[in-house]
Amino acid sequence: MSVTTTCVKRAFKYRFYPTGAQAAELSRTFGCVRKVYNLALAARTEAWARQERINYNATSAMLTAWKKTEELAYLNDVSSVPLQQTLRHLQTAFTHFFGKRAKYPRFKSRKKSRKSAEYTTSGFRFRHGWLTLAKMGEPLDIVWSRPLPEGATPSTVTVSQDAAGRWFVSLLCDDASVKPLPATDAAVGIDVGLDHLLTLSTGEKITNPRHERRERARLAKAQRALAKKAKGDGANRAKARREVARIHARIVDRRRDLLHKLTTRLVRENQTFVIEDLTVRSMVRNHTLARAISDASWSEFRSMLEYKAAWYGREVIAVDRFFPSSRLCSACGTLQKKMPLHVRTWTCECGTTHDRDVNAAKNLLAAGLAVSVCGAGVRPQRSSPGGRSATKQKTPRREP
Template sequence: MKARYKYRFYPTDQQQRSLAQLFGCVRVVWNDALALCKESKTKPKSAQLQKLVITQAKLTEERKWLSEVSNIPLQQSVADLDIAFKNFFASCKGKRKGSKVGYPKFKKRTNSQSARFRIGGFSFKGDGVYIAKIGIVKPIWSRKLPSEPSSVTVIKDCASRYFLSFVVEVEPILTKADNPSIGIDLGIKTFAVMSNGEKAESPSYKELDRKLRKLQRKLARQPKDTKRREITRIKIAKLHNRIADTRQDFLHKLSTKIVSENQAIVLEDLNVSGMVKNRKLSRAISQQGWREFRRLCEAKSEKFGRDFRTIDRWEPTSQVCSSCGFNWGKLDLNVRSVQCLSCQTEHDRDENAAANINKVGMGYRHDSKWAQRQDKTISVAPVDEASRITARLRR
């Protein structure tokens, strides 16, 4: 299986100028190729686009500076555009799973910049990496590469940070976990509640979010194409990076812990794109990173030989008693504790949902207590016993 290993590096002033020129050339080639695709009735092939926007463009006075950078990332830019069109067409025809892929867009200089090099465009020189027509850059090797990389991508994010991203081939690590399975219920106030009783609290983004809102209001008041607006834009980008890095660190640590300790991981297939349409909760839901957590658990389960499962989003995990299977119906979000009318067991709402997720994911297994009980589960509560829902708390 393939994996990405990302390292930060600090280029010299000369290397920064060379990288800025490289990113500009890659961006211009992408935009020129996309403009040709929009003008033509049928999309030209990748080889034809490379001939028009690279080979023939270097002979013109307007684009002769394309020859000052390596030709490899320019060719990769056209190849990436071809892949973007294939994904768009496959999404339109319904052949591609997941959310809809939009039409390729023009690149801006204020967005994140990148340039990809294949084998031949980079090589290792001691503890540094030589990049064609850029020189030797020295990344911070936080961990060793497991194998020889097939490509490297030079990235400059919106906050002017530089990274090297290597694509390498890794072998699965088959180990045995202590616990057979675990169900995870994801939430906003408490990020994850596990079926074994453990809870994972999400980092607080309130302070960073407050600073971000203040800077965004300041940016809206400033005139365009001014130095002060550019300074504010970079401050906003740095705050976004701090929030993203905090969330990514938390998700990586939590997913690694869960995958290393459990043989089977069961999650609920949440409709995140539909949930963020709620304008009162959309910001809080987006900051949690539920989809990213699921992706990390799935990838690490494949790496460590674990069994990753998801259950249907319509399963009534919050409406069923995890002990006896009695269905008490839909509950309001402010109800955090429930006492079952059948077995008299009092449940925490999230812990009960996590236990049901684990049982449904592992094949509708109910615990052995129900086989030992003499009473039977009733489908409707008695008239004189309308409800035993307790502990109404604000969420």
Template sequence: MSKQILKAHKIRLYPTEDQQIFFAKSFGCARFIWNRMLADKIKHYDCHKESLKNTPAQYKKEFEWLKEVDSLALANVQINLQRAFQSFFKSPTFGFPNFKHKGKKDSYTTNNQKGTIAVGLNRIKLPKIGHIKATIERKITGLVKSATITKTATGKYFVSILVETVAVDLPKTQSNTGIDLGLIDFIVLSDGSKVANPKFLSKLQNKLAREQKILAKRRLVAKTQQRKLSESSNYQKQKTKVAKVYEKITNTRKDFLHKLSFNLIKNHDVIAIEDLNVKGMVKNHKLAKAILDSSWSTFTTMLAYKADWYGKELVKIDRWYPSSKTCSGCGHLLTKAELPLSVRSWDCPSCLQKNNRDINASLNILNEGLRLVTLKTVGATGLA
């Protein structure tokens, strides 16, 4: 079975000096439009208590240099700002839209209109700029919908090409698994296998601390000499070094998560996993850094969309389900006092089964996941 999906391909760009200037103008114009439209919306609401329906086009009369960049890039800023407001009004947890600052995240998005975006042999064609040298490692098939160009803190350029393509279901394996997420082991599967936690941030923590310490000293020197940080070459060089450490952490973590999530999807038909409240868990300051380094939310998101693409099923178990405290053999439930977090193995007082805390939890997660899948199937059959 096959289905239409949207898939993004990230590609490294190598723009010429003139193309870099165009990108800089585009990033600046996109940031300007966002900030100006947001400021005017806030001001209008404060004065009239109603929302302002402003568009990028009306600002081009006053700021003619906005015409130098791709108009679709500015139109996408308007769409993204509208979505930000909709998300805020739908749920305040998303937060009120913020103003954008130079250098924090330089990017803009444009759309494909009759071939204005095209992928060639080591070349990417973009609106108003033409062909750009690129590193294309795999063939991109499907209808190109849009492109998002970004410049990283280390000065690298990338484009994310969004294409509408066809995904074919992977073969069924007749194998199901439950996953217990952890800090010591990244995951423990219900068959007893474990994947160690790579702890990418921890491995580079000392190097990162050294580079940040040098950066702080150079910031102080610039301040003492009354020079702007943007004009201090030593500060800017060190800032890039810090960014490179963060970039390495991010890239290695993403590579690990992508490979692991695809491997699980490829080898199992049903995958059951806990629906963890990561936002609540990071409030524990002793564990917050380790939890964020593990990137459980990103991993779960990858499993979700890959399961949808390839015809597999991901089942999320309620976060309050007592997977660790329930005996997978007889269902006996222990209290929190009987099974503190420090206890990693225990003997069931009812059936005397020896339970490893993590493996036992993954078995219970699998059984609960299969139960939910059965209920879902029965419910769908009943409706039919």
């Protein structure tokens, strides 16, 4: 597999500390972005009820008219660039809806929606490492935790604030430094789990750190304190809410840091990866395992592995979720009738004793490579309506 592009779009996210005036201006911008999005969505919904369609150009004209009204005159106080961008985002949401890739767009809540604003090149100035947004006289105080690619100029800047009150800026740049790594013959099967986050066909097991479980007691204490606060917009409740959000943010940061390190190492060491095409969204309906599955973050691991493999000229093969990787003997091909979850080691009739997870990883690797050679469809899309890939039919096995 080779990468034909010489340059990839890459976002670099940094934390920054705004002044009081900058924070107030950005908060106003977030509110205006949310208001414009909701107004445009309401207009398009009403048109949809009349069996009419309104596109981005129509909502852009509406925005101009809204600014001239006395009720919405405050929209003129913030930069127009994020307001236009939110209309483009709404257009994208409707495109995905009409293409049956997403549900109907929903209104943005003041308390629950993500606080963010996107600026294109006309809405910011980037000079010598200083970033200044429109309607602001001073540059942002950014903590440059890592340098931008040499000679890179941001094409889009996204400013956001998370629930813990932290401010972030994301710079989208063309990164020409991302190039395919030297090809190698190494291929690995990867079985995800709960006791061990990853089990490789080489026999290596990577422990699941269970970040959420480690913080569960502290999180429960903070949530109890929040529940005791009077509901409303009081300062005490806001302080308690931020404490809960800070704990959640720490969990997410640690989990994402580990996954980045794991996927980067795997991509550097291997050419081909074979994984199982799991439907995590369905699996979390099991209330006994939902919390542990969410903490393992299998979907995020797969996403990271796929985009890094595309960057560096590697290949990811997804094996059908119905493939019995755990019940199949990797030595002789005998298929066991049952394999309960509590069985972690088992002995085949051929005399081979298997570790359940290592055996599954070996079977995934063999199945993925076999189907890849056959040229069958081994990349089932996660949005496909439950169709089985050719893996289950193509993989040779012998009934006991």
